[in-house]
Amino acid sequence: MASTTSAPPPGTESDWGATGGGGGGLQHGRPAPVSTFPAAVRPSQTGIGVALAAISMMFAALTSAMVVRQGAARDWGHFELPGILYFNTLILLLSSFSLELARRRFAQDPGLGREESHGNAGQSAQVLYWLYATMGLGLLFVFGQLVAWRELAAQGLFLATTPSTSFFYVLTAVHGLHLLGGITGLAYALHRMSRSTGSRPNTALGVAVVYWHFMDGLWVYLLLLMITRMNVT
């Protein structure tokens, strides 16, 4: 039988499929200082792509449900979107920015965050700092969304008040839940960072980064959707 392999087996305990490879293609700039099995990282990249396709489809379904519902009757009901939503958007954009900083620091030296780090302690701390900042900003965003809900409730606009408020709550809730999932993913990436040995890119981090940026973009889309369809002009 075969004596060599060309599609390397997916590695050890990582559930994201592999531990080899150079940051899964997200890395750029300096050449990867780790052994490269790019094919071994593919599963996690494919996986996150598949997952985001499903999530996109779900929000596409909600969008079309919203469009149809708006056209079905005259009871849509425009209302003023709570101002804090714009602040929350800024928070989320900042969190993507901080996550990018973390990712780049990490990509320069994937051993960061662990004892075997080749880099300096300052660099290592930076990765952790920016990751914690991202998670904190994410939590702040979710908190801000809850504040937005409270603002609406104070005006007597609840889930069942009008179809527009129904969709507002549903869209923000579903997005918020997915964002909390993203925060969990970042926590998991941090966990793997502290536990893994040797110099390997952290595929959990790579996946979490893609997911986070997607959630960010998704929120911008949802906000625009709500501005154009729900907001009083």
Place this chain on the structure above:
Amino acid sequence: MGKLFAVVLTIITLVSAGLIAAHVWWLPVDISTIGPRIDRQMDETMVATGVLFLSSQLILACFVWKFGDKRDGGKIKYFPGGSGPLIGFAIALVGIEILVLSFGGSKVWAAVYMTPPEPDALHVDVAAEQFAFYFRYAGPDGRFGVIHPERVRDGNGNYFGLDPANDVAARDDVIVGTLTVPVDRPILLTMHSKDMIHSFYVPELRMQQDILPGLTIPLHFTATQAGKYEIVCTQLCGLGHYSMRSFLEVLPPDQFDQWLKSQSGD
């Protein structure tokens, strides 16, 4: 095994097709102006699919008979021409059938659902609810009373939510549980539901239409034969769905006029 399969399949095929060809259980008589065209479509489709059914099942039976028992030393044969001719044949055959059937069929469909009713059609308002149909005629004044959804009460028989006390047009509206229509006269139904999705179906008319709450759905037809025919609800509407039935009574014109007069008199 192979021969047994071939025999069993052949018997099943011939019996199944035979029962259809003999019309042992078949569509009831058609009593609408659109009926002949739908029935012709049905017959054409039945012939086409019947030919396909018989030929494909019998070919399958034949192949399993011939090639179904491993013969040592027998050489494998490949289908002449390979896959290409089969693919081309499938595309051509099905493609032509699709074109023929949808061309004709779309015209029939449009005649029922995409043409407006005759201007002199007799207008009957239909209320569907759990679990009965009610039919309303405009009465001698020729005008329907306004429907007030909040006034609908099954308890006192106000199925259409009318307000005769304040609405003159509503006073003479005739409300009955059977759809009675004159023969050879265009009929326009405007159907609404107060609770669930129901559906109006008369097999003899070859027509079916779901009735959605929140909308008023039109359906028009002309009955060509007098008689009494079942109306059945075909959209699951709750536990009494199976008992949500009524009748379509088609009467000669003078009998219909008499009937309507007698209803209005009450």
Place this chain on the structure above:
Amino acid sequence: MDSSSQAVVRHHAPPQGFIRKYLFSVDHKVIGKQYYGLALLAACIGMVLSWLMRIHLGWATAHIPLLEKLSPAGAPGNVVTPEYYLSLMTMHATLMVFFVLTTAPFAGFGNYFLPIQVGAEDMAFPRINMMSFWVTFAAFVVLILSFFIGDGPALAGWTSYAPLSSVGAVAGPGQGTGQTLWALSIAIFCVGQLLGSLNFITTTLDLRTRGMSLARMPLSTWAWFVTSVIGLLAFAVLLPACGLLVLDRVAGTSFFNPAGLVVNDQALPHSGGSPLLWQHLFWFFGHPEVYIAILPGFGIISTILPVFARKRLLGSRAVIGCMVAIGFLSYMVWGHHMFVSGMNPFSALLFSVPTLIITIPATIVVLLWLGTLYGARMRLSTPALFCVGFISVFITGGLSGFFLAQPSLDTYLHATYFVVAHFHFVMAVAAMFGIFAGTYFWFPKMFGRMMNETLGKWHFWLTFVGVYAIFMPMHYLGLAGNVRRYAAFTDNYLAPLIPVHKFITIAALFTGAAQLLFLCNVIWSRFRGPKATDNPWEATTLEWSTSSPPPFDNFGGRHLVVHHGPEEYGVESSSGDYVMQVSPEKVAAS
């Protein structure tokens, strides 16, 4: 680290202990068997429910022993009430469509064999895979719970049309907790399926072993791959739809509930919702769903037929193309369930075109199967019998679809037993035959023992004749205008057709009893069947180049290299008339 040392790194260590080996296992083989077992359980329950329905239809006043004990409200005096009939129908369909037809051929066999057929050690994400099974199991538990709590299981049909399903308990029995549990169960099921699709797609794209190009993948793998893509997009739509349904039921929203509803003399405070919206969302999922149910069967038949015909599948690339085309087209046809729904009549014509066109790839596949049989040297063992049986019943079921695809005929046939005949033939019969074929074929590999051929053949014959006896007459009922979903036919309505219903009931009971042969065969052979060799069928695909059953990492540490496609049957080789995919032997051009 260099690649050769990487090669011995296991994906995960062999599991220890009962819990990790059989219960919470990340091994795709165990997960596949768990899915299959769940499907088997759901099928048994679903079949019993159908018996209760059929007995009631044939003999409306029949007393069914013990039924009152099971459901005091639904069957007082052991007679099925109308609402209980509808609940039986709803649960029968839900169990069968979701927990049998989406589970066994796809999640069951696919989980077991996809990684092996592409030469991988396991799925790409084993722990997510394990989660996907237990999420599906949780969905099953929630659904079954609805039998026992609240005022009865949902009765709005598996299609769960609004407003019947969305107004809540005011609509009567079965529309309270039961319906909410139904919606929750299906939502949970969607999550399980999405997790499963994630694994299938990633494994197919990224974990193929050396030499296993996409073109060399067996057709069963292709079918599972296409099915998982369809499922990913379809279940992602059903999930929010069920969410909105639950909100309408419990939170007073009006996504699907229009204004002015008066139910049981209560005016409901909804406004402006659209029942059609539910139908669009549901059928946008629902139509791809039925292709999810049948495409694995296409793949299984296309893989098994050549093994027993001892010749290559005719036009295998075309079959792959047709499966992909069917998957693609399946998203454009959903409106054919809604021709008379009150949607714009012009849309009906638009939907009927792709509906008719989708018959083309299906016809091509059937013709290619027939062309494969031509000139073959068939070994008609039980798997092969179910293959040729599949072809026959799929032809029958597909042809009746031709009527329903035309709106002008659907105006007569919609919601009659003609539709019931059509979907039972393609789903209950054809897809089930695919499951049976796969079981008889892969049982030796999965359990290391052969199934009993005599029992298998009896099972086939009784089932093949039985399903035609059950479902062919339903076409005639439909042509005669017999409406579906009726608990009873009262006041002489359709009286001449009642004998046909009785005939169908008797056929159903007999055919159901015949399935005992299958159950007994599975259970007996599991423990006492004769031991199976590695390749009892002389097949070429990768699962037959490892032991029966395979070791925990599928190939015992070997990393296979693939040299051929799966089609090398009917060729001269050192092993006989076939060449395995992993054999380095060159094949003489034929």
